[in-house]
Amino acid sequence: MSTERGAGPVPMVSPQPFFRSRWVPTPAHVRELGTDAGLPAGFRAAGVAAGLKASGDPDVGMLVCDVQEPVSAARFTATGTPAAPVLVSRERCRLGALRVVLANAGCANAATGRRGLDDAAKTQGAAAAATGVDPSEVVLASTGAISHFLPVDAVVKGILQARSRLHQRGDAEFQRAIQTTDAFEKRANLEVELPSGPVRLSAQCKGAGMISPRFATMLCFLQTDAALAAETADLLLGVCVKRSFDRASVDGQLSTNDTAVLMCSGSSGVTVAPESEDELRLGEALDALLRQLAIMMVADGEGAGRIARVAVRGGCPESVEVAARAVANSPLVKAALHGGDPNWGRIVQAVGGALGGGGSGHPPLAVDVTIEGINVCSEGAAIPFDEQALAQVVQRDEVEYEVGLSGEGAETEVFFSDLSHEYVTINADYTT
Amino acid sequence: MSTERGAGPVPMVSPQPFFRSRWVPTPAHVRELGTDAGLPAGFRAAGVAAGLKASGDPDVGMLVCDVQEPVSAARFTATGTPAAPVLVSRERCRLGALRVVLANAGCANAATGRRGLDDAAKTQGAAAAATGVDPSEVVLASTGAISHFLPVDAVVKGILQARSRLHQRGDAEFQRAIQTTDAFEKRANLEVELPSGPVRLSAQCKGAGMISPRFATMLCFLQTDAALAAETADLLLGVCVKRSFDRASVDGQLSTNDTAVLMCSGSSGVTVAPESEDELRLGEALDALLRQLAIMMVADGEGAGRIARVAVRGGCPESVEVAARAVANSPLVKAALHGGDPNWGRIVQAVGGALGGGGSGHPPLAVDVTIEGINVCSEGAAIPFDEQALAQVVQRDEVEYEVGLSGEGAETEVFFSDLSHEYVTINADYTT
Missing domain, CATH: 3.10.20.340 (ArgJ beta chain, C-terminal domain)
Structure with missing residues (x-):
């Protein structure tokens, strides 16, 4: 049934199960789809190599929600020295109604002062123009070395290139564009059976070092085609982040750039009402998803063996x-x-x-x-x-x-x- | 002039200067004596191999003050899980009038509960009997792996052996007996020119890992032949520990066994009165000594290169x-x-x-x-x-x-x- 909202036939099981830790039992109403199952209905993504990583790997990712009035929620680092994209997102965005994620690896745009804020705002504007939304609907996320200035021209070129590549199965290349020292991808496509009907839930996440999120996370992007009120999305994200990324530590080091964003397209037609059984079930699924991602971040902790x-x-x-x-x-x-x-x-x-x-x-x-x-x-x-x-x-x-x-x-x-x-x-x- | 209180001719300068960090200027009234200058008058020490270290290196050290009414001061770890020797020393010793140090490496006697306390008390009693003092005048210090029980019989044999070897130049072997992963010795023999006359000041110190003392230190033993009131000794030690060991960290890990002891024999005949110029000068010397020792602990931090x-x-x-x-x-x-x-x-x-x-x-x-x-x-x-x-x-x-x-x-x-x-x-x- 997920193919109705996906982009073609969906394999039933991914090669390695996503839920692989004994510390995260898979809820009975959650089914793993393959890594190539594509994003939930209403979402497209892309990742391109814009030259920020010396390796030539993808480093600018864009993810858009194609519905007019999406619902979203976000959490950011609790650091006293937040990076420019965190400051701009927190202060200039409609965090309950985000439509676009612009993310980059290869430069954290942190400790960059006034110029860093200007640079972030420029890329926010470019992504808004490229996707036809308001800048306040574009959330920014960066990761990479602290103290370097963002190469704005390269990012803008990346935005234009990514726009032409947006597609429902673009989550794999979007994932690659947000990774830094990650040794393996932290990405999931799930189907969640709610009392009111099935919905999709996807995640793309990065994090391997400077991990001790406390009230936030590293970069993690979540999409669902369920319809949620903004308050419900915020509540679910907040509770689940506290039980997952906030409980993970690679090195006790709180990052300047931690960002988690949940976006809800509502395209499934399944509405999740506050305090309903639907909300409980979706919360359980989100909880298991985020806990498994947090454990995967730890397992991919820089140099981690155990x-x-x-x-x-x-x-x-x-x-x-x-x-x-x-x-x-x-x-x-x-x-x-x-x-x-x-x-x-x-x-x-x-x-x-x-x-x-x-x-x-x-x-x-x-x-x-x-x-x-x-x-x-x-x-x-x-x-x-x-x-x-x-x-x-x-x-x-x-x-x-x-x-x-x-x-x-x-x-x-x-x-x-x-x-x-x-x-x-x-x-x-x-x-x- | 130090030979009057030493045990033979004293070389003017040690092969490598003790004060070697740019962060610790040597006070003008402090002169480095050689590493074989021996302890200040009134002190003897020994270190023997009692089989606690698998390597066969010295592992039981004893240091005694031969005057009837010495003055002393001590500081201990601030941990919530102090080792047995810390508990016994803090609760059963006359910390202002200590006459004997019994120290061992190879076993921390920490997380050993009631039995650990009994074991520590037994060795305290044995050291008291061997040196003819009251058990409350014997301070204990242990270092090594946490959670193992102290081999009491071996320590007691070591005490008896050490008693027969006590001598004024025993500080070098005492130093070896308190070291664990230390790569080099942290030991000094200084002469301090006070307005009222010259006094000697010596230190033996160990520490390389689990170093983040906070209000205490790793093992550090200090001796002077100056005559101080107990309050003065306590004040000087407290202030200098705060400015030295409390400012050093190898790994942010507070130990269960940190102990610093200052003992004053008064054998020089030079009395350091409270709030006198003598107290100021001696304090400056002790401050420089402890700061250099703290920096040496950090420089010898396990695996440290820089x-x-x-x-x-x-x-x-x-x-x-x-x-x-x-x-x-x-x-x-x-x-x-x-x-x-x-x-x-x-x-x-x-x-x-x-x-x-x-x-x-x-x-x-x-x-x-x-x-x-x-x-x-x-x-x-x-x-x-x-x-x-x-x-x-x-x-x-x-x-x-x-x-x-x-x-x-x-x-x-x-x-x-x-x-x-x-x-x-x-x-x-x-x-x-």
């Missing part, structure tokens, strides 16, 4: 958050994860170092640590366990750490990657 | 602290430092990510960045600069970053090391 999930329970909302991020961002924990080293003492150290409070007169934190179900530390102290079994489970591709704090107030999780030689190699020589 | 100082000015005390630590602990900044890559955009990113506050309606942070005197970013935006000159200065052994924030409220600094392949290698396979 990924982990740390779940922290007990304490209070603030303490579980601090503890989980401390473990996820500890270079010692991450290096041990890389080496498959069962050095769980570093988890205790990371939690204790971050939470502090162990000064004179205070009892030490009663931290519990469990790795892949093997309890190794109870109330802050080592306990007997099967060392051979532990040595084996820490060699898995995905390793799960559970940390317990005193009390029972809260619970959170963070997905993270290891710290490898390749991360150092990639980042020791990025600009030169 | 070190840096980030100075942040403007803002408020909290914001400069957060910004400086964010830069110092950013794996992206550290990897660029490693590669000699002039990727200054990451400094803006690290500051913006840590300070946040760039949400809708807020102006971006007006961050200034200067590297080795070359101003590359003004009010958050790139400015023209000599790129070739920048590419050269970031290849130096010591690189200085200056960050300016809006306002003029505060100033701080952090010394840090780079992120190298060797750090990953060392920490991916530490316990196995």
